[in-house]
Amino acid sequence: xxxxxxxxxxxxxxxxxxxxxxxxxxxxxxxxxxxxxxxxxxxxxxxxxxxxxxxxxxxxxxxxxxxxxxxxxxxxxxxxxxxxxxxxxxxxxxxxxxxxxxxxxxxxxxxxxxxxxxxxxxxxxxxxxxxxxxxxxxxxxxxxxxxxxxxxxxxxxxxxxxxxxxxxxxxxxxxxxxxxxxxxxxxxxxxxxxxxxxxxxxx
Amino acid sequence: xxxxxxxxxxxxxxxxxxxxxxxxxxxxxxxxxxxxxxxxxxxxxxxxxxxxxxxxxxxxxxxxxxxxxxxxxxxxxxxxxxxxxxxxxxxxxxxxxxxxxxxxxxxxxxxxxxxxxxxxxxxxxxxxxxxxxxxxxxxxxxxxxxxxxxxxxxxxxxxxxxxxxxxxxxxxxxxxxxxxxxxxxxxxxxxxxxxxxxxxxxxxxxxxxxxxxxx
Amino acid sequence: xxxxxxxxxxxxxxxxxxxxxxxxxxxxxxxxxxxxxxxxxxxxxxxxxxxxxxxxxxxxxxxxxxxxxxxxxxxxxxxxxxxxxxxxxxxxxxxxxxxxxxxxxxxxxxxxxxxxxxxxxxxxxxxxxxxxxxxxxxxxxxxxxxxxxxxxxxxxxxxxxxxxxxxxxxxxxxxxxxxxxxxxxxxxxxxxxxxxxxxxxxxxxxxxxxxxxxxxxxxxxxxxxxxxxxxxxxxxxxxxxxxxxxxxxxxxxxxxxxxxxxxxxxxxxxxxxxxxxxxxxxxxxxxxxxxxxxxxxxxxxxxxxxxxxxxxxxxxxxxxxxxxxxxxxxxxxxxxxxxxxxxxxxxxxxxxxxxxxxxxxxxxxxxxxxxxxxxxxxxxxxxxxxxxxx
Numbered sequence: 001x002x003x004x005x006x007x008x009x010x011x012x013x014x015x016x017x018x019x020x021x022x023x024x025x026x027x028x029x030x031x032x033x034x035x036x037x038x039x040x041x042x043x044x045x046x047x048x049x050x051x052x053x054x055x056x057x058x059x060x061x062x063x064x065x066x067x068x069x070x071x072x073x074x075x076x077x078x079x080x081x082x083x084x085x086x087x088x089x090x091x092x093x094x095x096x097x098x099x100x101x102x103x104x105x106x107x108x109x110x111x112x113x114x115x116x117x118x119x120x121x122x123x124x125x126x127x128x129x130x131x132x133x134x135x136x137x138x139x140x141x142x143x144x145x146x147x148x149x150x151x152x153x154x155x156x157x158x159x160x161x162x163x164x165x166x167x168x169x170x171x172x173x174x175x176x177x178x179x180x181x182x183x184x185x186x187x188x189x190x191x192x193x194x195x196x197x198x199x200x201x202x203x
Numbered sequence: 204x205x206x207x208x209x210x211x212x213x214x215x216x217x218x219x220x221x222x223x224x225x226x227x228x229x230x231x232x233x234x235x236x237x238x239x240x241x242x243x244x245x246x247x248x249x250x251x252x253x254x255x256x257x258x259x260x261x262x263x264x265x266x267x268x269x270x271x272x273x274x275x276x277x278x279x280x281x282x283x284x285x286x287x288x289x290x291x292x293x294x295x296x297x298x299x300x301x302x303x304x305x306x307x308x309x310x311x312x313x314x315x316x317x318x319x320x321x322x323x324x325x326x327x328x329x330x331x332x333x334x335x336x337x338x339x340x341x342x343x344x345x346x347x348x349x350x351x352x353x354x355x356x357x358x359x360x361x362x363x364x365x366x367x368x369x370x371x372x373x374x375x376x377x378x379x380x381x382x383x384x385x386x387x388x389x390x391x392x393x394x395x396x397x398x399x400x401x402x403x404x405x406x407x408x409x410x411x412x413x414x415x416x417x418x
Numbered sequence: 419x420x421x422x423x424x425x426x427x428x429x430x431x432x433x434x435x436x437x438x439x440x441x442x443x444x445x446x447x448x449x450x451x452x453x454x455x456x457x458x459x460x461x462x463x464x465x466x467x468x469x470x471x472x473x474x475x476x477x478x479x480x481x482x483x484x485x486x487x488x489x490x491x492x493x494x495x496x497x498x499x500x501x502x503x504x505x506x507x508x509x510x511x512x513x514x515x516x517x518x519x520x521x522x523x524x525x526x527x528x529x530x531x532x533x534x535x536x537x538x539x540x541x542x543x544x545x546x547x548x549x550x551x552x553x554x555x556x557x558x559x560x561x562x563x564x565x566x567x568x569x570x571x572x573x574x575x576x577x578x579x580x581x582x583x584x585x586x587x588x589x590x591x592x593x594x595x596x597x598x599x600x601x602x603x604x605x606x607x608x609x610x611x612x613x614x615x616x617x618x619x620x621x622x623x624x625x626x627x628x629x630x631x632x633x634x635x636x637x638x639x640x641x642x643x644x645x646x647x648x649x650x651x652x653x654x655x656x657x658x659x660x661x662x663x664x665x666x667x668x669x670x671x672x673x674x675x676x677x678x679x680x681x682x683x684x685x686x687x688x689x690x691x692x693x694x695x696x697x698x699x700x701x702x703x704x705x706x707x708x709x710x711x712x713x714x715x716x717x718x719x720x721x722x723x724x725x726x727x728x729x730x731x732x733x734x735x736x737x738x739x740x741x742x743x744x745x746x747x748x749x750x751x752x753x754x755x756x757x758x759x760x761x762x763x764x765x766x767x768x769x770x771x772x773x774x775x776x777x778x779x780x781x782x783x784x785x786x787x788x789x790x791x792x793x794x795x796x797x798x799x800x801x802x803x804x805x806x807x808x
Contacts, residue, residue, distance in 0.1 A: 005632030012629040013566060028573050040580065044587040071732065073498035110501030110593045115601070116732055124587065230739015230758065231527035260652050264742065264770040266755050309742050309755065309770075313652050313666060316673045319742055343433040344655025344775055347480075364434065370481040370807060380489055 044124035061121035068113035076106035236321035262342035267352035337363035355380035440469035460803030491767035515595035521743030521754035534599035549748035598729025644795035658750030663689035670746035773801035
C-alpha cells in the first residue's frame with residue numbers, strides 16, 4: 001500500500017508521544033532550573049585548590065612546584081612561587097604560591113593538571129553555573145576563589161577522595177615510620193657509652 | 204607485501220633512470236620511505252598505481268614538512284701562522300646547510316589490502332625553487348591535500364588543476380606552518396599565553412583595570 | 419580499482435569532475451551556501467553555480483574553523499596534544515584519542531595491556547553507535563523532518579554520553595586514552611551500567627529502522643541521488659561508510675586488525691546502488707554490528723591493569739623516527755602522522771582528516787542534480803568541521 005512506510009513511522013511517533021505521559025523512559029527532559037539532575041560523580045568542569053583544615057591560607061596543599069603550569073596545554077595557569085617557606089597542614093615547612101591564577105575562559109577542562117600534580121593539591125570541581133558579565137576579570141580566578149576545603153572534595157567526588165585519602169595516609173604513615181626509625185637510631189647513637197676495659201686475671 | 208628494497212627494484216625495472224632512494228626510519232615503527240626524484244615522480248606514481256602486484260590505488264595522506272636551514276659548526280684543522288711559526292690549529296667554521304620543503308605521501312592498496320608505502324619528495328630550497336609535480340592526475344585524493352600543503356608551506360605543485368589556498372583566506376600572504384612563521388601581535392582578545400607573547404600583544408591593547416593574568 | 423595503463427584517450431580525465439554545459443541562454447545563478455546555514459554541519463561554505471535548479475559547478479570553501487591544531491602540537495608535549503584531539507571530530511572524541519594514542523604507540527613500540535584494549539573497543543564502538551545515530555538524525559532533519567528522529571537518536575546518545583561522563587569525567591571532550599592504555603579503570607558498577615544501556619540499544623535501532631527505512635518520502639528523495647562510482651571513490655581517497663556504500667569492502671578494523679578487533683566477528687555491510695539511501699542504510703546496519711561487538715566485549719573483558727606500568731606520563735621523549743597510525747573512525751580513516759626528533763614535542767604532527775578527503779568528491783556527486791539534493795548529498799557525507807579544518 002502506498003504510504004505504508006509513513007504510517008509505520010507515525011505509529012512510532014504516536015507511541016513515543018503517548019508513552020511520554022506514562023513512562024519515565026520516554027520523558028527524558030527535566031524543567032531546568034526548577035528541577036535539577038544530580039551531577040554524575042566523575043564530572044569535571046574547572047579546577048580548584050584543596051586545603052586541609054580550617055584556614056585556607058595556612059592549609060593550602062599546593063607547594064608551587066609549577067608542574068601543572070608547565071603541563072597545562074593552553075597555558076591558563078599562572079603561578080608565582082614564594083621566597084620563604086611556611087609550615088603546611090602537617091607542620092613541614094614548604095614553599096607556597098603567592099599567586100595562583102587560572103583563566104577559566106581559556107581552561108579546557110582536560111584535567112591534565114590534576115593528573116600530574118604530585119601533591120594532590122589541585123582537583124576538578126563540578127560547578128558549571130559560572131556565568132558573569134565581566135568577560136575578563138570575572139573569569140580569572142585567583143588563589144582565594146580557587147581554594148576549597150578537603151571536606152568539599154569529599155562531598156563532590158566521594159570515591160575518588162577516598163582513594164586520595166588512603167594514598168595520603170599511607171604516605172604520611174611511611175614518612176612517620178621513617179622519622180621514628182631515624183629518631184630511634186639517633187637516640188641509640190647518643191646513648192652509646194664506651195665499653196669498660198676488659199679485666200685481666202688476678203695478679 | 205614487498206619490502207622497500209623490493210619496491211625500489213620494481214620501480215627501477217619499470218621506470219629506468221627514476222633515481223629512487225631509500226630513506227630509512229630510525230624509530231621502531233619500521234615504516235621506511237622511498238625518496239622520489241621530482242622529474243620522474245609522475246611516471247613512478249603511475250607505475251605504483253597500475254602495477255598488478257602493488258596496486259597502490261589509494262592515496263591516504265599528503266603531508267608537508269619544513270626543514271629549515273641548519274647552521275653547522277665544524278672543527279677544522281688549518282695551518283696558521285702563530286707568532287711567525289707555521290702551526291696546525293683547530294678552528295671552528297660555521298656553514299649553513301640549506302633547508303628544503305618536503306612532501307610525504309602515504310599509499311595503501313584497497314585491491315590487495317596492504318600498505319603503507321611511503322613516498323617523499325624534496326624541493327631544492329625554501330625560497331625560490333619550491334616547485335614539485337602534482338600527483339592529482341594519478342590520485343584524486345591529492346587535490347585538497349596538495350592545496351593545503353601549498354597554503355601552509357608554500358610548495359607550488361605544477362600541474363595541479365586548481366592550486367589556491369585551502370584553509371587560509373585568499374588574500375593571506377604568508378605560509379603559517381613554516382617553522383619561521385611569526386604570528387601577528389595584535390590579538391583581538393587578551394591572550395593568556397605567557398611572557399613574551401603577552402607582552403607583544405599588550406602593546407596593541409588599551410590598558411585594562413582590574414585583574415590581568417600573570418601580573 | 420585500477421585504470422589500465424593502455425586506457426583510451428577519452429578516459430584521460432576520468433577522475434576529474436565532468437563538465438556540464440548550461441542549457442538555455444540565461445546567466446548562471448551563483449549561490450553561496452553557508453557559512454551561516456542550518457544544514458552545513460558547521461561553518462562551511464559551498465559556492466554553487468546553478469543553471470535554473472541544476473548544479474553546474476560546486477566549489478567548497480574551507481577554513482572557517484581552522485584553529486592551527488597542527489602547529490599548536492609542535493609547541494606542546496605529546497600528552498598535551500591529547501585534549502586537542504578531542505576537539506577534532508568533536509562528536510567522536512574517544513576515537514580521535516584512540517587514533518592518536520595508536521600513532522604514538524607505533525612511534526615507540528609501546529605495549530597496551532589487554533583490559534585497556536577491551537575498554538578501547540567498548541568505548542570506540544559506543545562512539546560509533548552514537549555517531550551513526552546522530553548522523554542519520556541530522557540527515558533526516560535536513561530532509562525536513564523537523565528533528566523528531568534526531569531527538570530519538572539523541573535520547574539514546576544521552577545514555578551513552580552519561581556512560582562516558584561516569585568513566586572519563588566529561589560527556590564529549592573525554593581525553594581518556596593514553597600512550598600505553600587508558601587513563602582510569604572502569605569499575606564493576608560502570609560495566610553493569612554499560613551492559614544495561616547496551617541491552618536497550620537493539621530495541622532503539624529497531625524503532626529507528628521502523629520509523630525511517632521504509633518511509634516513502636525518504637526513499638523518493640534519497641534513492642538514485644548522489645551516486646559515487648566505486649573507482650572514483652577509491653581514487654579520491656574516500657573512506658568509511660561512504661566507501662562501503664559504493665560497494666568497496668575496505669574496513670580498517672578488518673584490514674589492519676588493530677587492537678584486538680580480530681577477536682570479534684562482525685559483518686561489513688556494502689552498498690549496491692552507491693547513492694544517499696545506501697549510505698543511510700549502511701550506517702543503520704553498522705550500528706547493529708557495533709552493538710554485537712560491544713555486547714561481546716562487555717562479556718569477555720578480563721581483569722588487569724589499564725595502563726602499562728612502564729609508560730611515562732611526564733617527560734615523554736620518543737626516539738627520533740616517524741610513524742603513521744590509523745583507525746576506522748566513524749567518519750572514515752582517521753590517521754596521525756608523527757615525526758619525532760627525540761625531543762618532548764613532536765617535530766611534525768599531521769592529522770589525516772577523513773571528513774576533508776571525503777569532500778573531494780562532493781562536486782562530482784552533486785553535478786547535474788538539483789540544488790535541493792545538494793543538502794542531502796552533503797549530509798550523507800557526514801562531516802564534522804572540526805576535523806575538516808582542524
